[in-house]
Amino acid sequence: MSRVSLERIAEAWDRDALPALESFVRIPAKSPAFDAEWAENGHLEAAVALGAEFCRRHLPDADTQVLRREGRTPLLWVEVPGSAPQAGTALIYAHLDKQPESTGWSEGLGPWEPQIRDGRLYGRGAVDDGYALFSVVTALAALREAGHAHPRCVLIAETGEESGSPDLPAYLDELAGAIGDPDLVVCPDAGCGTYDRLWCTNSLRGMITGILRADVLAEGVHSGDAGGVAPSSFRVLRRLLSRLEDEATGRILPQLCEVTIPRHCREQAAHAGEVLGALTRERYPLLEGVRPDSDDPAERILDRSWRAAVEVIGAEGLPPIEAAGNVLRPFTAVKLALRLPPTADAEAVAEALEALLTEDPPAGAHVRFEPDTVAAGWAAPEPAPWLARALADASEAHFGAAPVYMGEGGTIPLLVWLQRRFPRAEYLVTGVAGPGANAHGPDESLHLDATRRLTACLAETLQALAAERASGPGGR
Structure with missing residues (x-):
């Protein structure tokens, strides 16, 4: 298999993809959850039109369409013919909607005006994940220009990901026949631990959020x-939370949602821990003297990717300190976010959690728990030998270091849906949202050198799929 030229990829990325991405940053294409008048404002349409024009220019024989359905956000569909009928199929995902502006941007930087400083492109949506579509198209165009084999590629770029992808399942159902049975699913919407190698996300946690409330009085009393x-009511909630969490260690009671961590995931976490070392602690702005829950880098990786954790993310019934009178308050309510292991049954855990928190309440208090999000986690299958080889070769060739497989602590429901629809597919979930990228926050930025190298790795992986499928039916 011929090597993909990083130099040609980098040249094409700087010449074509970077200016297009800068134009994308200028579009305030906020996701519908943050722009109730998205249809009237037209920013999502502008982002999709920009992506479609880029695809048509650099993949002229592709079937490029913008799909619009009543009441739904638009979706970009691009079908690229393979270099040969037996080259396989890759389904590639991206999104073109963005988080809101946020405050606190550094002087001279802003969400809608792209700026390049110290090798980074600053602007909202640059790393999450506006770059993805432009990188994938650049990778495919480079393969074709060099005469390298590549699979049939189906690119889907939605505009509702930051709102929980409410429209994507309907589009996927509609497009199921056109998509077919992909050999590989590529999702470049993840993070990375460093910028010196290829990072592959092998799991994501699930999540349950909900409001836990304890009422004890009809009104406040002196x-x-x-x-x-x-x-x-505060003490009642303390006791209820102790049913769920060991307050001394932060561990969630094992009978609720503990799972067996696969051996290969433990081995991959150990490798990631060796690579990251102290970065597994230093990435967090811990105050002086504050200790993380684990001293071992590998265990910290497993803690944030394979073990459950709960946080109180909001509260009601507690007045601000300056308005706090000497009152025994009638109720306390908190919003909980419980992160679940990737393979936990989220629906079963939600049912057990409600019973755990509400049955036999302390002091006979009136307690209720109302979940508002129940999202399953995701665990990638072990990569097939051809994919593992391709990723190792690509990372060594274009970064000069072996790839790292590591779980992430967040939740991406999209991958659960895709795995259910395409259970035989291989998965490459990757990205460049690493140190300092600050997706969703002020000074969001894209590390340009790592992005060029990741683009070359994507091209190599697509080429490897075509070679594997051409070699015989054992490519899955």
């Missing part, structure tokens, strides 16, 4: 009068 007689 704390000097009721304190010691009426139960405290």
Whole structure:
């Protein structure tokens, strides 16, 4: 198999993809959850039109369409013919909607005005994940220009990912026949631990969010009068949360959602821990003297990717300190975010969680738990030998280092849907949202050198799929 030229990829990326991505940054294409008038404002349409024009210019024989359905956000569909009928099929995902502006951008930087500083492109949507479509198209165009084999590629770029992808399942159902049975699913919407190698996401946690509320009084009462007689709603919640979490260690009770971590994932976490070392701690702005929950880098990786964790992310019934009177308050409510292991049954855990928190309430308090998000996690299958070889070769060739497989702590429901629809497919989930990228926050930025190298790795992986499928039926 011929090597993909990083120099040609980098030249094409700087000449073609970078200016297009800068134009994309200028479009305030906020996701519908953050722009109720998205249809009237037309920014999502502008982003999709920009992506479609780029595809038509650099993949002129592709079937490029913008799909619009009543009440749904637009979707970009691009079908690129393979270099040969037996070259296989790759389904490639991206999204063109963005998080809102946020505050706190550094002087001279802003969400909608692209700026290049110190090898990074700053602007909202640059790394999450506006670059993806332009990188994939650049990779395919480079393969074709060099006469390298490549599979049939189906590119889908949605415009509702930051709102939870509410329209994507309907589009996937509609397009199922056109997509076919992909050999490889590529999702460049993930993170990376460093910028010196290829990072492959092998798992994502699930999540349950919901409101836990304890009521004890019909109205607030002077704390000097009721304190010691009426139960405290705050104390009731403390006891309920202790049913779920060991407050000394932060561990979630094992009978609720503990799973067996596969051996290959433990081995991959150990390798990632060796590569990252102290970065597994230093990536977090811990105050001086604050210790992480684990001293071992590999265990920290497993803690954030394969073990459950809960956080109180909001509260009601607690007045601000400056308005806090001496009152035994009638209720306390908190919003919980429980991260689940990738292979936990989210629906079963949600049912068990509600029972755990509400049955036999302390002091007879009126307790209820109302979940509002129940999302399953995702675990990638072990990569087929051809894919593992391709990723290793590409990372060594274009980064000069072996790839790393590591789980992420977040949740991407899209991958669960895709795995259910395409259970035989291989998966490459990757990205360049690494240190300093700050997706969703101020000063979001794209590391340009790593992006060029990742683009070359994507091209090599697509070429490897075509070679594997051409070699016989054992490519899966």
